Amino acid sequence: xxxxxxxxxxxxxxxxxxxxxxxxxxxxxxxxxxxxxxxxxxxxxxxxxxxxxxxxxxxxxxxxxxxxxxxxxxxxxxxxxxxxxxxxxxxxxxxxxxxxxxxxxxxxxxxxxxxxxxxxxxxxxxxxxxxxxxxxxxxxxxxxxxxxxxxxxxxxxxxxxxxxxxxxxxxxxxxxxxxxxxxxxxxxxxxxxxxxxxxxxxxxxxxxxxxxxxxxxxxxxxxxxxxxxxxxxxxxxxxxxxxxxxxxxxxxxxxxxxxxxxxxxxxxxxxxxxxxxxxxxxxxxxxxxxxxxxxxxxxxxxxxxxxxx
Numbered sequence: 548x549x550x551x552x553x554x555x556x557x558x559x560x561x562x563x564x565x566x567x568x569x570x571x572x573x574x575x576x577x578x579x580x581x582x583x584x585x586x587x588x589x590x591x592x593x594x595x596x597x598x599x600x601x602x603x604x605x606x607x608x609x610x611x612x613x614x615x616x617x618x619x620x621x622x623x624x625x626x627x628x629x630x631x632x633x634x635x636x637x638x639x640x641x642x643x644x645x646x647x648x649x650x651x652x653x654x655x656x657x658x659x660x661x662x663x664x665x666x667x668x669x670x671x672x673x674x675x676x677x678x679x680x681x682x683x684x685x686x687x688x689x690x691x692x693x694x695x696x697x698x699x700x701x702x703x704x705x706x707x708x709x710x711x712x713x714x715x716x717x718x719x720x721x722x723x724x725x726x727x728x729x730x731x732x733x734x735x736x737x738x739x740x741x742x743x744x745x746x747x748x749x750x751x752x753x754x755x756x757x758x759x760x761x762x763x764x765x766x767x768x769x770x771x772x773x774x775x776x777x778x779x780x781x782x783x784x785x786x787x788x789x790x791x792x793x794x795x796x797x798x799x800x801x802x803x804x805x806x807x808x809x810x811x812x813x814x815x816x817x818x819x820x821x822x823x824x825x826x827x828x829x830x831x832x833x834x835x836x837x838x839x840x841x842x843x844x845x846x847x848x849x850x851x852x853x854x855x856x
Contacts, residue, residue, distance in 0.1 A: 572842045579838040587830030597668075597820040600692040602682045604700050606635050606707075607807040632714060633707050633807075635678045639671050642682075642703055650702035654694050663695065679811065685820065693815055704808030715801035722794045729783040729790075736776040736783075743769045743776075
């Protein structure tokens with residue numbers, strides 16, 4: 548019982564000593580708190596509050612090229628090397644291009660869209676093993692951050708759509724060129740057939756005046772050439788019909804091309820960086836703690852030097 552009373556008495560004495568110490572060194576404490584708090588508040592209010600708008604969107608599957616190329620001997624026949632279907636792995640790179648950010652010119656309050664191109668204020672991440680993206684846009688203006696994010700996604704969808712249409716246009720151009728080449732080839736074969744028929748008529752004329760086995764052989768040979776050319780014409784006509792069907796299929800697909808971007812968040816999530824209310828509380832607590840440390844340090848120095856407490 549006595550031991551417990553002694554402990555309580557000791558704690559009370561210690562608290563009284565500590566209170567008297569801070570009362571005696573109050574100016575050290577007050578000045579330290581004011582200085583630290585002043586610098587802290589200057590720092591807090593000089594750094595702007597940033598709002599982070601976070602959007603989620605997904606990219607639909609790429610168009611399956613094999614289905615389109617069923618009549619071609621090789622992929623390269625229809626797909627230009629300079630234009631390919633955009634996949635999920637391409638989106639982060641495309642979203643950093645000037646072409647995408649140019650759409651920000653339409654947003655009031657943005658004087659120069661180029662300041663946002665490849666900026667640290669805009670970040671895009673592809674979630675593992677998926678086609679889902681997270682786009683984060685930071686700005687001092689909450690509503691502007693939301694508008695920038697939405698506009699970038701909208702612009703990205705438009706560019707991907709344009710790229711898909713461009714590939715269909717390239718493909719249709721190549722198919723049309725192949726059809727034209729086959730039609731020219733058939734015209735050439737028709738001319739050859741017409742010419743050979745004339746030669747055969749001349750041979751028949753000679754055969755009437757002077758029968759000869761050699762002439763009959765020449766007539767048979769030229770008829771064989773005609774059959775060969777007609778077979779080539781039939782093969783080309785069959786291929787032209789297939790290509791015309793393919794041309795129509797590609798045209799229909801091109802006309803139905805839409806945006807492959809699907810926005811997964813109607814309203815973006817908003818995070819706040821440099822929250823001044825929270826940071827102000829932290830500054831106050833830090834300044835008080837620093838004041839306590841300074842008072843204890845000053846008192847310790849006084850004792851070392853033998854000054855009166």
